[in-house]
Amino acid sequence: MENIKLSELFSKNVFDDKVMRERLPKSTYKQLHKTIDEGLELDPSVAEVVANAMKDWAIEHGATHFTHWFQPMNGRTAEKHDSFLSPTSDGRVIMEFSGKELIKGEADGSSFPSGGLRQTFEARGYTVWDCTSPAFLKEDISGVALCIPTVFYSHTGEALDKKAPLLRSMEVIEEAALRVLRALGDTESKKVITTIGAEQEYFLVDKRQYQQRKDLIFTGRTLFGAMPPKGQEMEDHYYGSIKEKIGKFMREIDIELWKLGVPSKTKHNEVAPAQHELAPIFATANVASDQNQLVMEVLQKVANRHDLACLLHEKPFRGVNGSGKHDNWSLVTDTGINLFSPGKQPKENLSFLIFLAATIEAVDKHADLLRLSAATAGNDHRLGGNEAPPAIISIFLGDQLTELLYHIARGEEMDDLTKEVMEMGVATLPKLKKEVTDRNRTSPFAFTGNKFEFRMFPSSGCISEANVIMNTMVAETLHEFADKLEGAEDLQKAVNRIVRHALKNHGRIIFNGNGYSEEWVEEAARRGLPNYTSTVDVIPALISQKSIDLFSKLKVFSEVELHSRYEILIEEYYKTINIEARTMLSMAKTQIMPAVINYMTQVAQNVSIMTSLEKFNIDAQSEMLTELNTLLNSLKRAIDELEIVHKETIQIEEGLEKAQAFRNNVLPKMEALREVADKLETIVDEKIWPIPTYSELLFRV
Ligand SMILES: NC(=O)CC[C@H](N)C(=O)O
Numbered sequence: 001m002e003n004i005k006l007s008e009l010f011s012k013n014v015f016d017d018k019v020m021r022e023r024l025p026k027s028t029y030k031q032l033h034k035t036i037d038e039g040l041e042l043d044p045s046v047a048e049v050v051a052n053a054m055k056d057w058a059i060e061h062g063a064t065h066f067t068h069w070f071q072p073m074n075g076r077t078a079e080k081h082d083s084f085l086s087p088t089s090d091g092r093v094i095m096e097f098s099g100k101e102l103i104k105g106e107a108d109g110s111s112f113p114s115g116g117l118r119q120t121f122e123a124r125g126y127t128v129w130d131c132t133s134p135a136f137l138k139e140d141i142s143g144v145a146l147c148i149p150t151v152f153y154s155h156t157g158e159a160l161d162k163k164a165p166l167l168r169s170m171e172v173i174e175e176a177a178l179r180v181l182r183a184l185g186d187t188e189s190k191k192v193i194t195t196i197g198a199e200q201e202y203f204l205v206d207k208r209q210y211q212q213r214k215d216l217i218f219t220g221r222t223l224f225g226a227m228p229p230k231g232q233e234m235e236d237h238y239y240g241s242i243k244e245k246i247g248k249f250m251r252e253i254d255i256e257l258w259k260l261g262v263p264s265k266t267k268h269n270e271v272a273p274a275q276h277e278l279a280p281i282f283a284t285a286n287v288a289s290d291q292n293q294l295v296m297e298v299l300q301k302v303a304n305r306h307d308l309a310c311l312l313h314e315k316p317f318r319g320v321n322g323s324g325k326h327d328n329w330s331l332v333t334d335t336g337i338n339l340f341s342p343g344k345q346p347k348e349n350l351s352f353l354i355f356l357a358a359t360i361e362a363v364d365k366h367a368d369l370l371r372l373s374a375a376t377a378g379n380d381h382r383l384g385g386n387e388a389p390p391a392i393i394s395i396f397l398g399d400q401l402t403e404l405l406y407h408i409a410r411g412e413e414m415d416d417l418t419k420e421v422m423e424m425g426v427a428t429l430p431k432l433k434k435e436v437t438d439r440n441r442t443s444p445f446a447f448t449g450n451k452f453e454f455r456m457f458p459s460s461g462c463i464s465e466a467n468v469i470m471n472t473m474v475a476e477t478l479h480e481f482a483d484k485l486e487g488a489e490d491l492q493k494a495v496n497r498i499v500r501h502a503l504k505n506h507g508r509i510i511f512n513g514n515g516y517s518e519e520w521v522e523e524a525a526r527r528g529l530p531n532y533t534s535t536v537d538v539i540p541a542l543i544s545q546k547s548i549d550l551f552s553k554l555k556v557f558s559e560v561e562l563h564s565r566y567e568i569l570i571e572e573y574y575k576t577i578n579i580e581a582r583t584m585l586s587m588a589k590t591q592i593m594p595a596v597i598n599y600m601t602q603v604a605q606n607v608s609i610m611t612s613l614e615k616f617n618i619d620a621q622s623e624m625l626t627e628l629n630t631l632l633n634s635l636k637r638a639i640d641e642l643e644i645v646h647k648e649t650i651q652i653e654e655g656l657e658k659a660q661a662f663r664n665n666v667l668p669k670m671e672a673l674r675e676v677a678d679k680l681e682t683i684v685d686e687k688i689w690p691i692p693t694y695s696e697l698l699f700r701v
Contacts, residue, residue, distance in 0.1 A: 048099030055097035115564030169471035183485035197282035201323035210309035220313035322382030323459035364506035396443035442515030
């Protein structure tokens with residue numbers, strides 16, 4: 001295997017700060033930096049110079065095309081490639097790329113989900129350069145293209161993408177956080193940056209088997225499949241030694257990502273068989289979000305090269321762990337202070353206490369929105385089962401930190417958080433100090449020492465969704481706290497009052513116990529915490545008065561934008577289930593039924609031969625035939641029932657009721673059909689069964 005030099009490879013395909021410093025005139029470089037650092041408007045003359053340098057760099061690296069790269073509201077990325085080619089008057093061609101082309105592009109806004117923001121006749125949408133996320137080269141056998149991260153706006157100025165709201169929310173929380181820091185006497189920090197580390201879970205299956213399953217191809221998850229004799233109960237896959245074939249794939253993933261400047265750091269086997277994880281080092285929220293999109297794309301592309309298929313769905317297999325994208329969120333100042341780092345003496349660390357209290361208060365106030373940020377038809381199957389957090393939002397702080405906050409609230413003295421030494425009972429082992437908080441993987445929103453880990457987020461989602469909500473809701477609370485802190489005579493007392501108030505009114509959101517337990521569901525209900533078990537239940541939260549007030553006050557979403565996103569969520573939900581229902585019907589009718597009938601014919605032929613020989617007992621075959629026949633009839637009934645309900649539901653006028661009907665009427669019929677088919681799978685000859693089974697998909701790679 002060839003040797004790679006990581007330091008040379010890293011960021012090779014990125015027009016990053018180092019390249020800009022080398023290639024831009026000093027004054028342009030300075031001006032661009034000022035724009036990025038101080039959030040100023042971009043000067044077109046700067047764009048012209050940057051465009052030229054970018055083009056030269058890209059062409060030197062083999063690029064022939066450029067594309068604005070954006071994130072429309074379908075949660076994926078979009079690109080349209082234009083070559084640098086430009087004809088001259090004497091019939092030759094030159095390579096051109098202007099400042100205008102760098103800054104602005106056009107795309108048909110009505111061909112992407114717009115939730116009514118764009119009618120078909122109102123086509124114009126603009127992509128606008130986001131200079132805070134570096135341009136990069138996509139390089140594969142189809143060529144090299146310069147990709148320019150952009151936001152996507154409508155002609156009338158509404159955001160049509162997932163990036164613009166994230167950028168807005170980052171500015172909003174920065175402003176609120178700086179207000180608090182100033183009030184607490186910090187005169188040095190000039191910037192507060194949202195940082196994100198997105199852990200990506202995924203499954204790998206054999207490509208040929210994947211191609212034989214319409215459900216995986218069309219819906220990303222298995223709609224049929226009996227449990228194999230072994231699942232994940234031996235707990236032998238998590239962190240298990242990595243098979244060579246998978247290791248080879250992971251190596252290529254790392255190389256591809258490093259070239260793109262994605263700081264891929266950790267790789268390991270996950271809990272479920274065939275499940276794995278990739279985690280990068282954290283980055284600025286906007287860059288981390290762009291990079292996570294690239295991670296998902298590269299995972300799928302490279303899997304294909306290795307004759308594998310990468311499944312990003314939240315619950316590709318029933319009965320084993322699903323996949324999340326744990327979103328590690330924090331706030332850091334430009335002076336290097338992590339605002340969620342408790343430090344040595346957290347009780348005297350006023351900013352830590354304030355930012356912690358603000359998060360507690362915001363998460364309790366807007367638990368519905370945070371839940372909504374992780375709500376998809378796919379994630380509904382994951383939450384609340386097999387090592388995934390429940391659908392109830394709560395915060396894990398750990399006992400010591402919780403105790404500290406309550407002491408402060410009660411005005412009592414408390415010793416500093418101490419780190420005990422771990423007793424391991426072996427003299428030769430080094431003496432280690434216990435961490436102040438344990439980890440709690442059952443919590444949807446866990447404090448992990450210097451950041452919060454939003455574990456509820458779905459593996460296939462675009463992380464901007466969660467971070468827009470987190471930033472905005474915490475910014476709102478920070479502003480309220482800043483009102484109280486500005487002009488306070490005794491800061492320590494004012495902070496203690498804020499902590500007391502936050503705990504008194506919002507302490508119910510703190511839960512350090514087992515989030516998987518039944519008792520927690522009851523306890524949460526007693527505490528009045530919402531439990532939205534389905535996406536359709538929580539979608540309306542987006543257009544509640546509370547949500548409209550929050551987002552319009554801080555100018556992250558206008559009311560019109562909220563409504564459009566509400567429409568998209570509804571559509572996305574029922575379209576997903578519609579495709580699933582149709583796929584199930586197709587598989588059941590054209591694959592499973594015929595296979596069962598085939599097998600029955602074989603058994604029946606055997607019965608008739610054996611009977612004609614007159615000396616054999618044919619009880620076993622007859623019993624089998626009877627069982628198969630009963631199940632075949634049940635299968636046919638289940639197909640008919642799903643078909644009828646699906647036909648009725650699809651005709652309902654578009655809107656929330658349609659989504660509700662898909663959830664209430666179609667999903668249960670799909671469930672009933674699966675139950676019969678899965679039963680049949682366990683008795684039909686496996687050579688005849690028409691689709692690869694869980695045993696093959698999960699254990700053969
Ligand atoms: N050990 C783990 O972290 C499992 C996480 C789990 N796969 C989830 O869905 O979130």
